[in-house]
Amino acid sequence: VIESKREAVRERILEGTSRAICAAGVRRTSVEDVALESGCSRATIYRHFPGGRDELLDALVAFEHRRFFVQLGAAVADAETLEEVMVRGLLEAHRALGELEVLQIVLREQPEVLEPSLMRTSQSTLDLVADFLAPFLAKDGIDEGPGARRSARFLARMVLSYISSPGRWDLTDPEEVRRLVECELMASVRGAAR
Amino acid sequence: VIAETVELSGANRERVVAAAIDCIAARGLRRTTVEEIAAAAGVSRATLYRSFPGGRETILGAVVDAEIAGLLGSLEAVVAGAADLRATLVAGIAEAARFVATDPVIEQLLFEDPAVVLTHLEFEEMDRTLATASGLLQPYLARHLDAEAALRAGEWATRVVLSFLLVPDDEVDLLDRADVEQLVDERVLPGIVALSSDR
Numbered sequence: 396v397i398e399s400k401r402e403a404v405r406e407r408i409l410e411g412t413s414r415a416i417c418a419a420g421v422r423r424t425s426v427e428d429v430a431l432e433s434g435c436s437r438a439t440i441y442r443h444f445p446g447g448r449d450e451l452l453d454a455l456v457a458f459e460h461r462r463f464f465v466q467l468g469a470a471v472a473d474a475e476t477l478e479e480v481m482v483r484g485l486l487e488a489h490r491a492l493g494e495l496e497v498l499q500i501v502l503r504e505q506p507e508v509l510e511p512s513l514m515r516t517s518q519s520t521l522d523l524v525a526d527f528l529a530p531f532l533a534k535d536g537i538d539e540g541p542g543a544r545r546s547a548r549f550l551a552r553m554v555l556s557y558i559s560s561p562g563r564w565d566l567t568d569p570e571e572v573r574r575l576v577e578c579e580l581m582a583s584v585r586g587a588a589r
Numbered sequence: 590v591i592a593e594t595v596e597l598s599g600a601n602r603e604r605v606v607a608a609a610i611d612c613i614a615a616r617g618l619r620r621t622t623v624e625e626i627a628a629a630a631g632v633s634r635a636t637l638y639r640s641f642p643g644g645r646e647t648i649l650g651a652v653v654d655a656e657i658a659g660l661l662g663s664l665e666a667v668v669a670g671a672a673d674l675r676a677t678l679v680a681g682i683a684e685a686a687r688f689v690a691t692d693p694v695i696e697q698l699l700f701e702d703p704a705v706v707l708t709h710l711e712f713e714e715m716d717r718t719l720a721t722a723s724g725l726l727q728p729y730l731a732r733h734l735d736a737e738a739a740l741r742a743g744e745w746a747t748r749v750v751l752s753f754l755l756v757p758d759d760e761v762d763l764l765d766r767a768d769v770e771q772l773v774d775e776r777v778l779p780g781i782v783a784l785s786s787d788r
Contacts, residue, residue: 517756545760549776552752560715562744563723578784579745586779 405443408433409458412451413497421452421504452501452508459498463491464520468527477531477584481554481576482569488558489566517555524551537584546584553580601640604630606651613652614693618701623648649698653706656695657718660688661725668726674733674781678746678773679766681726685750686763715751722747738785745780 411433415424418432426448430437444450470487474480492498501508525547532543532550557564557575565571608630612621623645627637641647667684671677689695698706723743730739749772753763762768 521756548758552756553748556748556752560713560719562716562719562748563741574784574787578787579780582779582783583776586775 404435404439406458408435408440408443408451409455411435412455413459416497416500421501421508426451455497456501456508459495460520463495464523467491474531477528477535478576478581480528480531481550481580482572484554485557485566485572485576486569489561492558520555521548521551524554532584550580550584553583598640601632601636602651604632605637605640605648606655609648609652610655610694613697618697649702652694653698656692656698657721659692660685661722663688665725668729671729674730675773675778677729677733678777679769681746682750682763682773682777683766683769686754686769689754690764719744719747734781734785738781741784742781746777749777
């Protein structure tokens with residue numbers, strides 16, 4: 396109970412940080428602004444984030460990152476097939492990322508805050524996405540065991556690559572996303588299954 | 590006179606970037622100062638700041654650009670001699686991994702200040718890197734594929750390589766030829782073949 400209360404306060408502070416940044420930008424957001432937005436005292440903020448402003452920014456990026464993938468997972472969890480989960484996942488991720496205003500602001504104003512945190516979280520994000528995709532691979536008849544695990548990890552790598560940088564693909568166009576999933580992603584695991 | 594000034598500042602930029610690369614390779618990233626770079630380039634601090642108003646950070650950005658250009662140049666050299674699509678992919682991926690593993694500056698950057706490199710490899714910047722790499726690889730892949738499929742194939746292969754370089758995998762060692770061949774046969778080629786036959 397204490398732990399979940401602690402989590403709730405942290406979350407409230409980070410939500411407040413996010414609102415403050417969206418209102419004023421990264422550089423002009425102080426611990427006082429976060430206190431005001433979150434309705435917590437400065438003392439409470441420093442108790443939860445002893446590193447102050449820097450630690451808040453770092454924690455915010457990790458928090459938004461995690462929330463992004465949790466919501467993405469929830470939005471596509473009812474998909475029937477591996478193909479469907481990837482098509483819907485890419486469309487939804489692309490849309491949601493565009494709407495993640497606070498991340499765009501941090502990226503524009505202070506990308507150096509974002510990068511180390513992405514670097515640290517990249518391996519765990521890969522595991523998260525691979526674990527999410529694994530049951531769909533099994534449902535699709537791609538053998539279980541180490542081969543399926545490797546395939547899930549490979550798909551997770553490529554899905555993450557497209558989410559962060561669409562390159563030549565228009566991820567707002569369902570037809571194009573379907574072609575990408577069918578011809579690149581699905582082909583790359585069917586090849587391995589043979 | 591303006592053209593001359595621009596040209597001169599271009600030459601200065603190149604000298605500063607080359608000097609920065611030498612300094613970083615010799616002493617590491619953290620111990621390389623703007624003063625040392627200016628001295629090694631044989632230009633004054635004022636001249637250096639005229640070419641790089643942002644100072645150290647913009648010099649490092651230009652160093653990363655130069656390293657990416659160097660990597661693409663060495664890629665071009667190996668894929669030019671490859672006989673078929675599979676050989677092109679295997680040679681290109683192996684060379685990219687070798688270059689990153691042995692280039693002293695990339696190693697220093699990744700080890701000491703990954704943010705400098707990563708800002709080039711995330712989001713819009715990554716899109717630019719993908720476009721540059723796939724544009725450069727296109728003529729070589731177009732020997733075996735149609736023009737559009739060659740662009741897509743270059744991007745696909747570049748994504749695969751960057752993913753394994755940035756987030757290493759215990760089971761896939763891109764410095765090992767057999768691992769590269771397996772990756773190409775199992776993952777990279779099937780994606781290219783399916784896409785180019787989907788017309």
